[in-house]
Amino acid sequence: MDGYSPIILTDDDRFYILDQRKLPAVVEYIEANNINSVCKAIKDMAVRGAPLIGITAAIGLYFGIKDSNSLDELNAQFHKAYECLSKTRPTAVNLFWALDKMKRVKNEKELILPLEKLIKKIRATAISIWEEQKKVDELIGEAGSEFLKGKKRILTHCNTGTLATGGIGTALGIIKTMYKKGELELVYVDETRPYLQGMRLTAFELKQEGIDYKIITDNSCGMLFKKKLVDAVVVGADRIAKNGDTANKIGTYCLASMCKKHGITFVVAAPESTIDRTIKSMDEIPVEERNKEEVLKIAGRYLTPENSDALYYSFDLTEAELISAIITERGVFKHPYNF
Amino acid sequence: MDGYSPIILTDDDRFYILDQRKLPAVVEYIEANNINSVCKAIKDMAVRGAPLIGITAAIGLYFGIKDSNSLDELNAQFHKAYECLSKTRPTAVNLFWALDKMKRVKNEKELILPLEKLIKKIRATAISIWEEQKKVDELIGEAGSEFLKGKKRILTHCNTGTLATGGIGTALGIIKTMYKKGELELVYVDETRPYLQGMRLTAFELKQEGIDYKIITDNSCGMLFKKKLVDAVVVGADRIAKNGDTANKIGTYCLASMCKKHGITFVVAAPESTIDRTIKSMDEIPVEERNKEEVLKIAGRYLTPENSDALYYSFDLTEAELISAIITERGVFKHPYNF
Numbered sequence: 001m002d003g004y005s006p007i008i009l010t011d012d013d014r015f016y017i018l019d020q021r022k023l024p025a026v027v028e029y030i031e032a033n034n035i036n037s038v039c040k041a042i043k044d045m046a047v048r049g050a051p052l053i054g055i056t057a058a059i060g061l062y063f064g065i066k067d068s069n070s071l072d073e074l075n076a077q078f079h080k081a082y083e084c085l086s087k088t089r090p091t092a093v094n095l096f097w098a099l100d101k102m103k104r105v106k107n108e109k110e111l112i113l114p115l116e117k118l119i120k121k122i123r124a125t126a127i128s129i130w131e132e133q134k135k136v137d138e139l140i141g142e143a144g145s146e147f148l149k150g151k152k153r154i155l156t157h158c159n160t161g162t163l164a165t166g167g168i169g170t171a172l173g174i175i176k177t178m179y180k181k182g183e184l185e186l187v188y189v190d191e192t193r194p195y196l197q198g199m200r201l202t203a204f205e206l207k208q209e210g211i212d213y214k215i216i217t218d219n220s221c222g223m224l225f226k227k228k229l230v231d232a233v234v235v236g237a238d239r240i241a242k243n244g245d246t247a248n249k250i251g252t253y254c255l256a257s258m259c260k261k262h263g264i265t266f267v268v269a270a271p272e273s274t275i276d277r278t279i280k281s282m283d284e285i286p287v288e289e290r291n292k293e294e295v296l297k298i299a300g301r302y303l304t305p306e307n308s309d310a311l312y313y314s315f316d317l318t319e320a321e322l323i324s325a326i327i328t329e330r331g332v333f334k335h336p337y338n339f
Numbered sequence: 340m341d342g343y344s345p346i347i348l349t350d351d352d353r354f355y356i357l358d359q360r361k362l363p364a365v366v367e368y369i370e371a372n373n374i375n376s377v378c379k380a381i382k383d384m385a386v387r388g389a390p391l392i393g394i395t396a397a398i399g400l401y402f403g404i405k406d407s408n409s410l411d412e413l414n415a416q417f418h419k420a421y422e423c424l425s426k427t428r429p430t431a432v433n434l435f436w437a438l439d440k441m442k443r444v445k446n447e448k449e450l451i452l453p454l455e456k457l458i459k460k461i462r463a464t465a466i467s468i469w470e471e472q473k474k475v476d477e478l479i480g481e482a483g484s485e486f487l488k489g490k491k492r493i494l495t496h497c498n499t500g501t502l503a504t505g506g507i508g509t510a511l512g513i514i515k516t517m518y519k520k521g522e523l524e525l526v527y528v529d530e531t532r533p534y535l536q537g538m539r540l541t542a543f544e545l546k547q548e549g550i551d552y553k554i555i556t557d558n559s560c561g562m563l564f565k566k567k568l569v570d571a572v573v574v575g576a577d578r579i580a581k582n583g584d585t586a587n588k589i590g591t592y593c594l595a596s597m598c599k600k601h602g603i604t605f606v607v608a609a610p611e612s613t614i615d616r617t618i619k620s621m622d623e624i625p626v627e628e629r630n631k632e633e634v635l636k637i638a639g640r641y642l643t644p645e646n647s648d649a650l651y652y653s654f655d656l657t658e659a660e661l662i663s664a665i666i667t668e669r670g671v672f673k674h675p676y677n678f
Contacts, residue, residue, distance in 0.1 A: 024644045188650070191634070193532060193556040199635075199643050207644040215634060215649040217532040218558040219590030223626070223655035226592070251558025253565070254593050257600055287562070295530070295554060296538075299638045304538050305363045305546040310554040311527070316562035 004208075006052055006163050009059055009127070013066065017056065019046045020163055024204040035064035035081045042088040042095075045195065049164025050238045051133050051271055054098030057085045058126035061102045066119055071110060074118070078106060091247055091288045091315050093239040097273040098129055130166050136271045137167030139329040144174030144234065144269050145181060147325060147332050151231035151265060152185035154178070155221065158192045158249040159201035160236035160269065170269040171234040172202060174327070179211050187213040188230060190221070192249060194295045194312065218251045225262040233259050237270035237326075244320030244337030245282035250313055256322035268318075269327045275339045282317040290314045343547075345391055345502050348398055348466070352405065356395065358385045359502055363543040374403035374420045381427040381434075384534065388503020389577045390472050390610055393437030396424045397465035400441045405458055410449060413457070417445060430586055430627045430654050432578040436612040437468055469505050475610045476506030478668040483513030483573065483608050484520055486664060486671050490570035490604060491524035493517070494560065497531045497588040498540035499575035499608065509608040510573040511541060513666070518550050526552040527569060529560070531588060533634045533651065557590045564601040572598050576609035576665075583659030583676030584621035589652055595661035607657075608666045614678045621656040629653045 004027060008016040015038070016029040030046055032038045038060030041047050047056050064081025068074035082099055089095055105125045109118055148154070154175055161169035161176070168176050178184040187206060192198035199215050206213045216224065224230050233255055239247040246252070246268050259266035279285060292310035296302055326333045333339075343366060347355040354377070355368040369385055371377045377399030380386050386395050403420025407413035421438055428434055444464045448457055487493070493514055500508030500515070507515050517523040526545060531537035538554050545552045555563065563569050572594055578586040585591070585607050598605035618624060631649035635641055643649075665672045672678075 025642075190558075191532070193530070193558060196637075196642055199647075203643050203647050207647070213648065215631075215643060215647055217589065217634060217651070218556070219529075219532060219593055220650070220652060220655075222592035222596065223589060223652045224650075226656060250556065250562060253561035254558060254597060257561065258593060258596060261596055292554075295556060298535075299640045299642055301638045303364075303535055303638055304542050304554060308538075308542050308546070308554055309552065311559070311563075312556070313559060313562045316559075317565060 006047065006166055007056055007059070015059060015063060017041045017047045020048060020201060021046055023200050033063060035060055035084055038063060039084045039088055042085070049159060050092040050094045050236065050274060051165040051170070052163070053089055053092050054094035054273065055130045055133060055166050057095050058098045058102050058129045060085055061099065062123045062126045065122060068115070068119070071115060074115065089288065090286050091238045093276045094271070094273045101129060102126065133165050133271065134167035136329040137165055137169055137173045140170050140269050140271070140327055141168055141173040141177035143331050144267065144327045145177040145183065147327060148174065148178065148232055148234070148265070148267065149183060152183065153188070153229060153231045154184065155188040155190065155224065155230045155233045156202065157190040157198065157235045157251055157255055159197040161202060161205040163201045163205060164236065170271065171236045172205060174234055174269055175211070176209055179209065184211065187211060188224060189213050189215045190218050190251065191215055192251065193218055197249070221255055221258050225258055225264055230264060232265040232267060234267045234269060237268050237274050238315055239285055240268070240270060240275045240326065240339070241279045241281050241285060242277050242339050243281050244323060244326060244335060244339070245285070246318045246323060247282065247285045247287065247315045248318065250316050253316040253318045256318045260322050265324045266322060267325050267327060268323050272328045272330060275328070277339055282319065285317060287317065288314040345386065345505055346395055346398070354398060354402060356380045356386045359387060359540060360385055362539050372402060374399055374423055377402060378423045378427055381424070388498065389431040389433045389575065389613060390504040390509070391502070392428055392431050393433035393612065394469045394472060394505050396434050397437045397441050397468045399424055400438065401462050401465045404461060407454070407458070410454060413454065428627065429625050430577050432615045433610070433612045440468060441465065472504055472610065473506035475668040476504055476508055476512045479509050479608050479610070479666055480507055480512040480516035482670050483606065483666045484516040484522065486666060487513065487517060487571055487604070487606065488522065491522065492527070492568060492570045493523065494527040494529065494563065494569045494572045495541065496529040496537065496574045496590055496594055498536040500541060500544040502540045502544060503575065509610065510575045511544060513573055513608055514550070515548055518548065523550065526550060527563060528552050528554045529557045529590065530554055531590065532557055560594055560597050564597055564603055569603060571604040571606060573606045573608060576607050576613050577654055578624055579607070579609060579614045579665065579678070580618045580620050580624060581616050581678050582620050583662060583665060583674060583678070584624070585657045585662060586621065586624045586626065586654045587657065589655050592655040592657045595657045599661050604663045605661060606664050606666060607662050611667045611669060616678055621658065624656060626656065627653040
């Protein structure tokens with residue numbers, strides 16, 4: 001991803017968010033120097049990907065409080081920003097994880113540090129969340145590429161790369177690491193309707209890395225498996241329950257089920273922060289139902305009769321039994337999971 | 340489908356083919372009064388749907404021979420037209436069935452009828468194939484709606500309606516019949532990438548009939564099944580082997596597999612002419628790999644990085660064990676199938 005960072009925070013506090021809705025045709029940044037712009041960018045999916053949403057939200061929190069003139073004002077603004085950000089995307093647990101980490105640091109330091117230093121500490125904490133993610137991605141890439149040794153043709157869904165994490169990526173980070181080790185032959189990229197993260201974003205990253213890929217429609221996996229064209233499937237996660245049940249981009253559940261049927265390795269790659277130990281199983285994971293317009297409109301055009309109705313679940317739920325391994329920065333976990 | 344017939348053959352031999360690639364936004368007919376135009380319309384998918392391809396090809400054959408001045412010329416033109424048409428779409432068996440029926444009639448009558456009457460007989464045979472299809476659709480609709488009694492929320496894939504058969508349709512004909520009997524609540528319409536037959540064509544027909552529908556992305560079925568929103572899935576077929584194995588639009592195999600997993604009724608509806616008794620199982624069904632541009636381009640725009648590669652199987656293969664029933668004009672067949 002030389003040249004295109006999905007977010008940029010300058011030393012003089014300008015915050016730029018790459019508008020991923022316009023990729024790959026247009027590379028354009030949104031300037032988001034206040035809390036409302038950041039909330040809007042997350043909600044409208046200008047920025048997406050569970051870890052990157054967390055990082056962006058943390059930076060957003062900083063923008064929410066950075067001009068405070070007293071601790072009381074800072075706390076009021078913090079609370080306001082926290083509320084606004086936590087309502088943007090309900091499924092991604094990293095968002096809440098990042099917000100809570102920011103809150104913890106703020107709470108710990110607010111009575112110790114003078115206001116100016118407290119604000120600086122909050123800024124540094126947001127940046128450290130990003131830096132940690134980069135390290136996490138490297139560890140996942142290493143563990144995942146070891147686990148998948150010998151599997152050369154990988155299918156992936158959605159985008160789990162730099163554009164999703166700010167690092168090398170999770171599932172896509174594994175793929176990039178395999179490529180660097182000379183252990184990758186081809187990537188099948190699910191186009192990932194309706195937002196087309198695969199066709200637009202994953203293809204964009206793979207192209208930049210010089211990795212061979214073929215784009216397929218999401219409904220193709222069964223046929224590819226039947227023709228023995230795929231050795232393993234690697235995806236990310238938006239939330240993982242204590243028992244390993246996983247919420248991820250719509251389509252993941254079908255992919256996992258078809259892998260089970262065909263005896264194909266199905267791997268989930270995600271940072272620890274994706275694991276929500278407060279929920280036992282997927283029964284407790286809320287699933288976001290998004291605006292039906294996002295299904296009805298493709299490339300800015302309606303291809304349906306006027307006033308058509310639609311139903312759009314943005315995520316689905318995959319039971320732990322279908323997952324061959326969950327790979328985090330702590331290593332490779334196998335079923336039965338007990339996080 | 341009041342007002343919009345997918346093909347029109349006038350008394351003075353003008354042949355119009357509704358350009359389904361432009362629906363639902365534009366209703367436009369292609370004038371196809373010669374064999375090359377008909378072949379092109381089938382190959383480029385201006386007209387599609389297995390039974391309608393057969394009917395259109397039969398009419399195309401007639402246009403291939405109608406100006407012949409001798410029996411020798413007719414036979415030469417017939418052969419040429421037959422070759423051209425049989426190369427348009429390799430998976431749809433109805434195409435070959437219709438062409439062979441035309442050939443049989445031609446062979447039976449060529450030494451009995453004078454040239455002018457022979458040409459008229461060939462024309463009448465093409466029309467009779469269309470008329471028969473209409474009757475077949477009614478019978479399938481009746482049998483299917485009986486079989487599915489009590490199942491009110493139906494999911495369907497691709498387009499299997501008037502735009503696919505020239506009658507009320509096969510799978511969609513069942514849905515229309517259920518609606519007429521007051522036994523239908525809602526249709527979930529798979530958008531059906533890449534050609535979007537569901538989002539564009541099935542929605543267009545349902546809208547005209549006043550039937551409630553919701554469009555979903557093809558990768559949503561698992562989540563809908565998990566939420567118990569669907570009572571049965573009904574699809575068409577492009578070719579059915581002697582043992583019931585079925586080739587149909589890409590995505591069907593995943594749908595059928597997910598139905599099996601969730602205990603949801605999965606029905607294939609198709610005319611007898613779709614059954615190819617010369618092949619024992621799906622191992623012998625050739626599957627069409629189409630131009631990758633059809634995946635890469637959506638609504639006329641490329642949404643991928645330049646020079647992206649793609650893989651596009653137009654159909655997939657579903658084993659008979661996954662199919663709860665196959666419904667033809669002869670009634671309801673259940674596994675194990677032995678056609």
